[in-house]
Amino acid sequence: MPMIQLDHLEKRYAKGAAPAVDDLTLSIEHGSFTCILGPSGCGKSTTLRMICGLEATTGGEIRIGEQVLDSTAKGVFVPPEKRGLGLVFQSYALWPHMTVAENIAFGLKVARMPKPARKIRVAEMVRTLRIEGLENRYPAQLSGGQQQRVALARTLAVSPGVLLLDEPLSNLDAALRLSMRAELARLHRDFGTTIVFVTHDQWEAMTLATHIAVMAGGRLQQFGRPDEIYGQPANCFVAEFIGNPPINLIPARSHTARALMQGAHPQGEMLGLRPEGISLGHESGLPAVIEEILPTGGAWIITLRLADEAGPLTLTHTTQLPPRWQLGAPVYLRARPEALHLFCAQGHALAPLASRMTAGPSHSRALAGLA
Numbered sequence: 001m002p003m004i005q006l007d008h009l010e011k012r013y014a015k016g017a018a019p020a021v022d023d024l025t026l027s028i029e030h031g032s033f034t035c036i037l038g039p040s041g042c043g044k045s046t047t048l049r050m051i052c053g054l055e056a057t058t059g060g061e062i063r064i065g066e067q068v069l070d071s072t073a074k075g076v077f078v079p080p081e082k083r084g085l086g087l088v089f090q091s092y093a094l095w096p097h098m099t100v101a102e103n104i105a106f107g108l109k110v111a112r113m114p115k116p117a118r119k120i121r122v123a124e125m126v127r128t129l130r131i132e133g134l135e136n137r138y139p140a141q142l143s144g145g146q147q148q149r150v151a152l153a154r155t156l157a158v159s160p161g162v163l164l165l166d167e168p169l170s171n172l173d174a175a176l177r178l179s180m181r182a183e184l185a186r187l188h189r190d191f192g193t194t195i196v197f198v199t200h201d202q203w204e205a206m207t208l209a210t211h212i213a214v215m216a217g218g219r220l221q222q223f224g225r226p227d228e229i230y231g232q233p234a235n236c237f238v239a240e241f242i243g244n245p246p247i248n249l250i251p252a253r254s255h256t257a258r259a260l261m262q263g264a265h266p267q268g269e270m271l272g273l274r275p276e277g278i279s280l281g282h283e284s285g286l287p288a289v290i291e292e293i294l295p296t297g298g299a300w301i302i303t304l305r306l307a308d309e310a311g312p313l314t315l316t317h318t319t320q321l322p323p324r325w326q327l328g329a330p331v332y333l334r335a336r337p338e339a340l341h342l343f344c345a346q347g348h349a350l351a352p353l354a355s356r357m358t359a360g361p362s363h364s365r366a367l368a369g370l371a
């Protein structure tokens, strides 16, 4: 049984308004680290706020285990403090008049844990979150990253079954974000806590999550493991949203797309090609010209220009090998079949192309036809 079940969840902030969350069904497994990912305004925070009870749903149902937390149809709404969930929001909301130790102990005190046990638990949290030496400081005397750790320590101290995090790293600088990400991954490993994490940062989601729910316009676009989301995007939106630099999108009827698909071109509207799925050579493949080379430290982004019957086409290629080409050099490109994704006119992914494509002579023929 999933830990958290969202069934056809809907949230309209005003009667007649477009839903901020629309027909969202999601099963969050026990012990998973689920990231809700999507662009600004897609309904991520609203979803999290409905799970924790800060917002009531206007349709559908939320369950934790067998307990219904919110159901308009059943007339059930369990208030946030009775849901047994740990929350950390973007603004850390530490008590300013309490020291770090008092902040961490707060929830334990409310739960009436005896003082000696409380002291032991606070010390344990201070060690786990690596904030030793800060116990007697007040929040105003801490850096953003330290406040973040205290907020996490305070939440984890009460051993919540589920930890809900809403962009908790967004106020941190790049280096601190990286170390806090590692810390969150470690906490997830060590505590086995089920974590639901809201972010608009695909890198954060890809590196931390066991599962990613991609949302757009209030609707779930895809739910799966990070490698599935990246390797088998369900639609054009997911394919474009995940991946940096973004996937190349080529009209499927163009000569270039048909050559890349090696003759295996069922009905399709757009062909996606991941930048790292391109390889460049001197001899066979699609003719192109090196237009730009951008070093990014350890990797290079290469812009390629191709002549297609419909006009010039630009593709992005990434490589971790130092490029051997000069600007303007003629090259021949090939694409790994697994890096190709075909989408229909409605944007849905069509069956993977890799299995339909034959390696070898037919590929060469298809490409030669264009050369």
Ligand SMILES: Nc1ncnc2c1ncn2[C@@H]1O[C@H](COP(=O)(O)OP(=O)(O)OP(=O)(O)O)[C@@H](O)[C@H]1O
Pocket: 013, 020, 038, 039, 040, 041, 042, 043, 044, 045, 046, 047, 200
């Ligand atoms: N209290 C509210 N009253 C009315 N509309 C709201 C309210 N909160 C959010 N919305 C609207 O609901 C939609 C979803 O907002 P939400 O905050 O859930 O998105 P988000 O994906 O978390 O965005 P961001 O990444 O910018 O925080 C948006 O169109 C937003 O304007």
